[in-house]
Amino acid sequence: MSADAPFLLACRREKAPFTPIWIMRQAGRYLPQYRAVREKFSFLELCKTPEAAAEVTVQPIDLIGVDAAILFADILLILEPLDLGLSFTPGDGPSLARPIRTPEDVAKMPRPDVRDALSYVGDTIREVRRRLAGRVPLIGFAGAPFTLASYAIEGGGSRNYIETKKFLLSHPEAWSDLMGRLVDVTVDYLTAQVEAGAQALQIFDSWIGHVGPDDYRASVLPHMRDLFGRLPRDVPVIHFGTGTAGLLELMAEGGGDVIGLDWRVRLAEGWARVGHDRAIQGNLDPAILYAPPSVIRAKVKALLSEADGRPGHIVNLGHGVLPDTPVDGVRCLVDTVHELSA
Numbered sequence: 381m382s383a384d385a386p387f388l389l390a391c392r393r394e395k396a397p398f399t400p401i402w403i404m405r406q407a408g409r410y411l412p413q414y415r416a417v418r419e420k421f422s423f424l425e426l427c428k429t430p431e432a433a434a435e436v437t438v439q440p441i442d443l444i445g446v447d448a449a450i451l452f453a454d455i456l457l458i459l460e461p462l463d464l465g466l467s468f469t470p471g472d473g474p475s476l477a478r479p480i481r482t483p484e485d486v487a488k489m490p491r492p493d494v495r496d497a498l499s500y501v502g503d504t505i506r507e508v509r510r511r512l513a514g515r516v517p518l519i520g521f522a523g524a525p526f527t528l529a530s531y532a533i534e535g536g537g538s539r540n541y542i543e544t545k546k547f548l549l550s551h552p553e554a555w556s557d558l559m560g561r562l563v564d565v566t567v568d569y570l571t572a573q574v575e576a577g578a579q580a581l582q583i584f585d586s587w588i589g590h591v592g593p594d595d596y597r598a599s600v601l602p603h604m605r606d607l608f609g610r611l612p613r614d615v616p617v618i619h620f621g622t623g624t625a626g627l628l629e630l631m632a633e634g635g636g637d638v639i640g641l642d643w644r645v646r647l648a649e650g651w652a653r654v655g656h657d658r659a660i661q662g663n664l665d666p667a668i669l670y671a672p673p674s675v676i677r678a679k680v681k682a683l684l685s686e687a688d689g690r691p692g693h694i695v696n697l698g699h700g701v702l703p704d705t706p707v708d709g710v711r712c713l714v715d716t717v718h719e720l721s722a
Contacts, residue, residue: 386447387517391580391692394692399695399717401696405701408700410710411439413443414439417432429500434452445711445715449517453504462532463490480532480547482551483557486561495568495572502573518577519578520582526587526603529544530590545590581611583617585621591627604634619632619634620639628645628654629653636658638694640696643663647660651687665697666702
């Protein structure tokens, strides 16, 4: 894929022939073709089987027509070599058998070679690049340190992240140690993805919206600066979080060539707040994909109007496609973006 792919042009805030679109969780349960592959593997088995993971990564390119592929994997794979007992249970999601709850738990964490432990991810990337044959760029990704720390401390998902906040506030030195360790392994992991062929990266800070601005500045921002400062400089990096309307300026300070917005802030406002020297990604509510085509078209038209033709806009949802989303709604979204922005 040449550097003039619309998605890569937008990442660099250069003029593109149309506004590019890709969709978080575009390879997922809403696609019957994905479900057919998934019947053969558990979720973790699918992530660890490069041929199958590559197949589902490429499906949305063939079936939906999006302008970038994103690696099929999971942000928590990086926690498995940290010996926290990662598992995925159907219906319940991820869980960690040995969560971190004390400073001593942090001190005894192993320092794994994630390039070796997660070598199957690199194999998947190489196979995806072969299958794409230059049609669209491939995005690699990882979880942000705060979100990874939250899972590691809570032992899974949470509604209020009390254990995480207790640890952050009660053990600041151990918290900083934990975040630093997660930055180290994430830099190694993402660098390996780029070396395998990823042409852009996204940092998912899925749970950062649970942190207030003061705690973000004191306990998260230094580690985000460290992370972004150590990533390969020859690929664009997207910095995305949810519930971040109160954190956008701090996220921009943290780093990223592109700032991803969720749907809780208007695109024009969010772009102005992070600065027009950044590209912007987003930010439609995933629920619009259940609406009639006329509503989807109206929402896209309004979003593109907010972007006002400024180079550097990548259309995406404000979070991932929901599992029972109608495929026709996703196709309508992609086709409408291409039609109205060309």
